[in-house]
Amino acid sequence: MAGLRTLFVGLLTFACALALSVGASLAQSQETVRVPWTEAPPMMMSDAQGQPSGFTVELAQMLAQEAGFDIEFRHYDRIDEVTAAQARGETDMLAGVDLIDVFQPENRISDPIARITVSLAVPTERAEQFDPTNLDGKRVAVIPPILGSDPDLLPGATLVNHTNPEAALVSVLSGQADAMSYSTNVTFAMLRAARLDGRIAFLDPPLLETTRGVVVHQSRPELLERINAVLPQLEAKGSLQALREKYLLAIPAPVPDTLTVGVHHVPPFVSISEDGTPGGFGVEILESLAERAGLKLRYQRITDAEFGRGPRQGGVDVMPMMASNPTRRARMDFTFPVHRVPFSIFTLHEAAIAPQGLDDLIGLRVGVEDGKNAAQLAEAHGGLTLSYHEGKDGLMNALLQGQVDAVLAPNSAFTSHLERNHLRDKVLISREPFYTSESGPALRLGLGEVREALNAVIPAYLISEDYERLQQDWFGTPTFWTSARLRMLLALGLAFLLTALGFGIWQKMQRSRAQERQARLLQQSRQLEVLVDELERSNRELDSFADIASHDLKEPLRGIQWQVQALQERAGEALPEEICRIEQLCAQMETTISDLLASAQHRGKGSDIADIETGDVVDEIRTELAELLTETKGELRVETPLPRVHASRAKAKVVFQNLIANGLIYNRSDTPVVRVGYLSEDTPDDSGLLHVFYVRDNGIGIATEDQGQIFQPGVRGKHSGMRRLPGTGGNGLGLSFAKEIVESYGQLITFETTPGEGTTFYFSLPNAKGEEAISVTGEARLADAK
Numbered sequence: 001m002a003g004l005r006t007l008f009v010g011l012l013t014f015a016c017a018l019a020l021s022v023g024a025s026l027a028q029s030q031e032t033v034r035v036p037w038t039e040a041p042p043m044m045m046s047d048a049q050g051q052p053s054g055f056t057v058e059l060a061q062m063l064a065q066e067a068g069f070d071i072e073f074r075h076y077d078r079i080d081e082v083t084a085a086q087a088r089g090e091t092d093m094l095a096g097v098d099l100i101d102v103f104q105p106e107n108r109i110s111d112p113i114a115r116i117t118v119s120l121a122v123p124t125e126r127a128e129q130f131d132p133t134n135l136d137g138k139r140v141a142v143i144p145p146i147l148g149s150d151p152d153l154l155p156g157a158t159l160v161n162h163t164n165p166e167a168a169l170v171s172v173l174s175g176q177a178d179a180m181s182y183s184t185n186v187t188f189a190m191l192r193a194a195r196l197d198g199r200i201a202f203l204d205p206p207l208l209e210t211t212r213g214v215v216v217h218q219s220r221p222e223l224l225e226r227i228n229a230v231l232p233q234l235e236a237k238g239s240l241q242a243l244r245e246k247y248l249l250a251i252p253a254p255v256p257d258t259l260t261v262g263v264h265h266v267p268p269f270v271s272i273s274e275d276g277t278p279g280g281f282g283v284e285i286l287e288s289l290a291e292r293a294g295l296k297l298r299y300q301r302i303t304d305a306e307f308g309r310g311p312r313q314g315g316v317d318v319m320p321m322m323a324s325n326p327t328r329r330a331r332m333d334f335t336f337p338v339h340r341v342p343f344s345i346f347t348l349h350e351a352a353i354a355p356q357g358l359d360d361l362i363g364l365r366v367g368v369e370d371g372k373n374a375a376q377l378a379e380a381h382g383g384l385t386l387s388y389h390e391g392k393d394g395l396m397n398a399l400l401q402g403q404v405d406a407v408l409a410p411n412s413a414f415t416s417h418l419e420r421n422h423l424r425d426k427v428l429i430s431r432e433p434f435y436t437s438e439s440g441p442a443l444r445l446g447l448g449e450v451r452e453a454l455n456a457v458i459p460a461y462l463i464s465e466d467y468e469r470l471q472q473d474w475f476g477t478p479t480f481w482t483s484a485r486l487r488m489l490l491a492l493g494l495a496f497l498l499t500a501l502g503f504g505i506w507q508k509m510q511r512s513r514a515q516e517r518q519a520r521l522l523q524q525s526r527q528l529e530v531l532v533d534e535l536e537r538s539n540r541e542l543d544s545f546a547d548i549a550s551h552d553l554k555e556p557l558r559g560i561q562w563q564v565q566a567l568q569e570r571a572g573e574a575l576p577e578e579i580c581r582i583e584q585l586c587a588q589m590e591t592t593i594s595d596l597l598a599s600a601q602h603r604g605k606g607s608d609i610a611d612i613e614t615g616d617v618v619d620e621i622r623t624e625l626a627e628l629l630t631e632t633k634g635e636l637r638v639e640t641p642l643p644r645v646h647a648s649r650a651k652a653k654v655v656f657q658n659l660i661a662n663g664l665i666y667n668r669s670d671t672p673v674v675r676v677g678y679l680s681e682d683t684p685d686d687s688g689l690l691h692v693f694y695v696r697d698n699g700i701g702i703a704t705e706d707q708g709q710i711f712q713p714g715v716r717g718k719h720s721g722m723r724r725l726p727g728t729g730g731n732g733l734g735l736s737f738a739k740e741i742v743e744s745y746g747q748l749i750t751f752e753t754t755p756g757e758g759t760t761f762y763f764s765l766p767n768a769k770g771e772e773a774i775s776v777t778g779e780a781r782l783a784d785a786k
Contacts, residue, residue, distance in 0.1 A: 031069045031070065032069070032070045032071070032072050033060075033064065033069050033070065033071055033072070033092045033093050033220075033223065034071075034072050034074055034090070034091040034092045034093070035057075035060045035071050035072070035073050035074070035091060035092070035093050035094065035095070036073075036074050036075075036076055036081075036082040036085045036086060036090075036091040036094060037052045037054070037056070037057055037073055037074070037075060037076070037082070038075065038076045038077065038078060038079055038081070038082050039164070040054075040079050040082075040164060040165060041054065041166075041189070041190060041193065042054055042055055042186065042189040042190070042193070042247045043055050043056050043096060043097075043186060043247075044056050044057055044082075052073045052075070054247070055096050055243065055246075055247040056094065056095045056096040056097065057073070057095075058243060059095040059096045059113070059214070059240075059243060060093065060095040062234060062239060062240075062243070063095065063214065063227055063230060063234075066230040066233060066234060067226040067227060067229070067230045068226075069223075069226075074090075074091055078163050078164065079143065079146060079163070079164060080144070080145060080146075080163065082094070083100070083102050083103065083145060083146070084102070086103060086107065086215060086217065087102050087103050087106055087107065088106070089106060089217045089218075089219055091217070092216065092217050092219075092220050092223065093214060093215065093216050093217070093220070093223065093227075094214070094215045095214045095215075096113065096114065096212050096213075096214070097212060097213070097215055098116055098147050098210050098211070098212060098213070099213070099215055100145060100146070100147055101145070101150075102145040103215055105218075106217060106218050107215050107216060107217050107218060108215070108216055108218060108221075108224055109213040109214065109215050109216075110213040110214040110215075110216065110224060110227050110228050110231065111213065111228050111231055112211035112212065112213055113211075113212055113213055113214070113231060113240060114211065114212040114240075114244055115209070115210075115211055115212070116147065116183055116185075116208075116209070116210050116211060116212050117183070117184045117185070117206045117208070117209050118147055118148040118153070118181060118182065118183055118184065118206060118207045118208040118209075119184045119202040119203055119204070119206045119207060120132050120140070120179045120180070120181060120202070120203045120207065121169075121172065121179060121180040121181075121182070121184070121187050121200050121201070121202055121203075122172070122178065122179045122180075122200070122201055122203060123172065123173070123199060123200065123201075124198065124199055124200060124201045124449060126178075127201035127203065130178075130179065130203060132203045132204075132205070132207075134156070135154055135155060135156045135157035135179075136156035136157075137156070137158070138156070138157045138158065138178045138179060139157070139158050139160050139176070139177045139178045139179075140154050140157040140158070140159055140160065140177060140178065140179050140180065140181050141160045141162055141168035141169075141171045141172055141177040141179070141180040141181070141182075142154075142159050142160070142161060142162070142168065142180075142181050142182070143161075143162050143163070143164065143165055143168055143182060144161055146182070146183075147182075147183060147208065147210070148181040148182045148183065148207065148208065149161075149181065153181065153207045153208060154181060154207070158681060158682075160176070160177045160681070165182055165186065165187065165190060166190065168180050168182065169187065169190060169191070169200075172200070173196070173199060173200075179203075181207060184202050184206070187200070187202075188202075188252060188445075188446070189247065191448070192333075192445065192448070195448075196448075197446070197448030198448030198449045198450075198451060198452035199448070201449075202254075214227050245331070246330075252313065252444070252445045252446020252447075253313060253446055254446070255446070255447055255449055255450060256317065257296065258296040258297065258298050259290075259295060259296065259297050259298070259317045259318050259447075259450065260298055260299075260300050260316045260317045260318070261278075261283075261286065261297050261298065261299050261300065261316060261317070261318045261319070261320060262300055262301075262302040262306065262307065262311060262315070262316030262318070262319050263278040263283065263299050263300070263301055263302065263320065264301065264302050264303065264304060264306070264307050266280075266307070266392075266413055267280060267413065267416050267417075267420075268280055268281050268412060268413070268416055268474045268475070269281050269282040269283075269320065269321045269412075269413065269439075270282050270283055270320055270321070271283075272301065276301070278299050280320070280474075281321070281339070281470065281474040281475075282320035282321030282339075282439075282441075283320045284470055285320070285321065285338055285339075285441075285467075285470065286318070286320040286321070286441055288461060288466060288467075288470075289338075289441070289454050289457055289458065289461060290454075292457040292460075292461065293453040293454050293456065293457050294453070295450065295453065295454075297318075300316055302315075302316060304390065304391050305371065307319065308369075308370065308371030308372060309371070310322065310328060310331065310332045310442055310444075311332055311442055311443055311444035312331070312332065312444050312445075313444060313445070313446075315444070316444070317443065317444055317447060317450075318441055318442065318443050318444075318447075318450075319441065319442040320441060321338070321339065321439050321440065321441065321442075322334070322373075322439060322440075322441075322442040323341050323373040323410070323437035323438070323439045324337065324437060324438050324439065324440065324442075325373055325376055325377065325437065327376050328373075328376075328442070331445075332442050332443065332444060332445065333442065333443040333444070333445060333447060333448070333451050334440055334441070334442055334443070334451075335440045335441045335443070335451055335454045335455055335458060336440060336454075336455050336458045336459070337438035337439060337440045338439065338440045338441070338458060338461075338462065339438075339439045339440070340436050340437070340438055340439070341410050341411070341412070341436065341437045341438075341439045342410070342411040342412075342433030342435075342436045343373070343374055343377065343408060343409065343410055343411065343433050343434055343435040343436070343437065344408075344409070344410075344411045344414075344429050344430045344433050344434065345357075345358075345360075345361070345406050345407075345408060345429070345430040345434060346399065346406060346407045346408075346409060346414060346427050346428070346429055346430075347399075347405065347406045347427070347428050348399060348400070348426060348427060348428065349425070349426055349427065349428050350426075351405065351428075353405065353406070354428065354430075355406055355430065356430050356431060356432065356434075357430075357434050358378070358381045358384065358434050361384055361405075361406055362383050362384065363385070364385065364405040364406055365385055365387055365403070365404045365405045365406075366378060366384050366385060366386055366387065366404060366405070366406055366407070366408060367386075367387045367388075367389055367395050367398045367399060367403070367404035367406070367407040367408070368386055368387070368388060368389070368395070368407070368408050368409075369388075369389060369390070369391065369392070369394075369395055369409070370388040370389065370390060373410070373437060374408040374409055374410070375388065375408075377408070377435055378408055387403065387404050392409070392413070392414060392417040393417075395407050395409060395414070396414075396417060396418065396421065396423070399427070400423070400426070408434070410437075411429070411433060412475065415429070440458075441454060553593050557586045557589055557590050557593075560582065560583075560586050561583055561586045561587070564579060564580075564582055564583045564586075565583075567579065581627075588624055608648045608649075608650070609646060609647055609648050610646070610648075610649070611644050611645070611646055611768040612644065612645060612646075612647060612649045612652060613642075613644055614642040614643065614644070614645055614652065614656070614678075614693070614765075615638065615641070615642040617649065617652055617653050617656055618636075618638055618642065618656055618660075618676055620653070621636075621653065621656055621657045621660060622636050624657070625657070625660065625661060625664070628661065628664055628665070629664065632664045632665075632667065632672050633670070633671055633672070634664045634667070634671065634672035634673065634674065635671065635672070635673045635674070636660060636674050636676070637673065637674070637675045637676070638675075638676050638677065639675050639676065639677035639683075640677035640678050640679075640680075640683045641678065642676070642677075642678050642693070643678055643767070643768070644767075644768035645765040645766055645767060645768055646765075646766045646767060646768050647745060647765050647766060651741045651744075652741075652765060654737055654738065654741060655737075655738045655741050655742060655763065655765075656676070656695070658734035658735060658737060658738050659695040659735075659738060659761050660674050660676070660695060661734070662697075662699075662734065662735070663695065663696075663697030663699055663759070664697075664699075666697075666699045666700050667697060667698065667699035667700060668699070668700055669698050669699065672697065672698065672699065673697065673698050674695065674696070674697045675694075675695070675696040675697075676693070676694070676695050676696075677693070677694055677696075678692070678693050678694070679691065679692050679693075679694060679762075687752065687760075687762065689762055691764060692762045692763060692764045693762070693763055693764065693765070694760055694761065694762050695760070695761045696758065696759070696760040696761075697758050697759055697760075698757070698758040699758050699759060700755070700756065700758075701753045701754050701755040701756055701757055701758055701759050702751070702753040702755065702759055703755055704755065707753065710735055710751075711735050711736055711738075711739040711749075712736060713736040738763070742763045742764070742765070745765060745766050746766075747763065747764040747765055747766065748763065748764060749761065749762070749763035749764075750762050750763075
């Protein structure tokens, strides 16, 4: 009895343990892992349906399937938001990245899954002159906090920050940055997607070499163990390698001095003689193009299987001619097409079938060459029973021996193969090809420069006599009036008749409309002449008024100067400093009036515009405002070097002087301080603006109700706090003058203000001639601020 009791207790214990184990397993299978993503191709991006895709996304899905957990993808707007979410534990896992500083110490990383190389990417034409060991004065685009943005990697360089790699790459291609520091394979993938890989070169030695892994938050230690457990299984299956190849995580080798061309016997495109010399239509075309492009070639014989895989890293660089299709374009590069290859359906004469299209082959046994273009076309069509064979011999024998009902093959190549074996009369060819591919030289990835060199000479070569003669030598004189061309001729004839009829109707309507337009233009021309005469008369009156006003303003000043000089002569000794200051101010006022007169006379013509030193203008204003600075106990500080600009000196002075004087006058502080400076990459502030001047004061600010109209003529703020000083009455025109002057140069002016604390005005003026233009980014930010 005791034995039965012991057995029962043991069975009960086993059942409980089994239930707990199954429960834990079920709970684990239902576990959800949060994964962040954003738009950062090719690592993370949206597919055609708007769903998350890319290397990190597919790797996360692969791990989830193998390790048995569910995924919840969380979208973020920028890459820095993705890294921040993973760092603080808002997400659990980020696959295919490096354990950068921002992730530590809250995250751990798995075993390596790929290698990362960070190199400087520069425009190809500057690569030979660019010294990666000396970055003094170089502008390098980076994407903080992503790998490659550490200033220690780029000593002496000026870092230009961007929020995504696309913006950084554009800044290099547009010349706003000299180089880009970022993951080499990701940069190459972006360039290849845009077919710009020939425009950028990667410099040696690399700045950094490390590995990619799966970053897991420390709150999920069991997840890291499960990931490390399945990574060897995925590697053994070849899943990881396929994913790396799909997203180009292998760094392409540089362009060699001599290109290796893979050849195998596929007449008439490639033929190899008994002594091993390559020839054929494709080889002769490639040799002609290489000679024109200045490229060196050497030949290497390859197998049929190697031809099917195409040029690739570790193999040959170029194939003389391959048919292009989406599958091949994903793993190799193609030049412009140089030949069109029709694909046909081949059946035996004695067979009771004559299929003309792929749909006619449904239910039949169809033979294709393994890995070749015809096989990929048939697979893409779907619904066919395919039989795969090695080489043209295998395909031909399968058809003759009845193993297949039909075969799919390139017309010229398979027909030539049948003729060499004296079997052409046994085979029937479909009347029309089921597909016509475009063929050309195929290149391994990383040879963008070679592709562009060949593309540059292909158009002229295709219309040359050499190409025409080569076509005739290998394919004979083609039948010109094919059925397709006859149908096209008929369609063109109908189109011509319809076009002629439509043109006649249109021409009649146009004559009627032209007469109406001519009458309206004549009337508008007369009105314009009246307006021009009125404008010229108005301008003459304004010029006359400016001359008279200038004369009337200068006369009293000269009278004061004469009186002071008379006092000096009578006194016989030095007059008080205040009297001498009166004479100095009169002279300055007369100069100012002359400057304003010259500006008014040339308004809109720009004849007084020149390169001026804004620092000298501010120094001049400091002298002229000496009494105001003394009366207010104020300070005028220049905080940064001020650049040269291309503008009227008088107008620039009006802008600065109005803003500086307002900062002293509208100020209750015991010590009014007005700061003047220029924002650039070296001297930024919290506003985020670049390439703009600023005038900042600690005054009374601009009241909320005044901010919308402060630039309107005659408007003065309602906010009390203006200092009552001699000559500071004003008429509310200063800021409107400043705005009008700045905008007359196509520039912008704006402000930030806090009532009771002060105001900062931002404005831009045209750069001096010959200096680098204001960046588009700077102008856009200023427009947004306004």
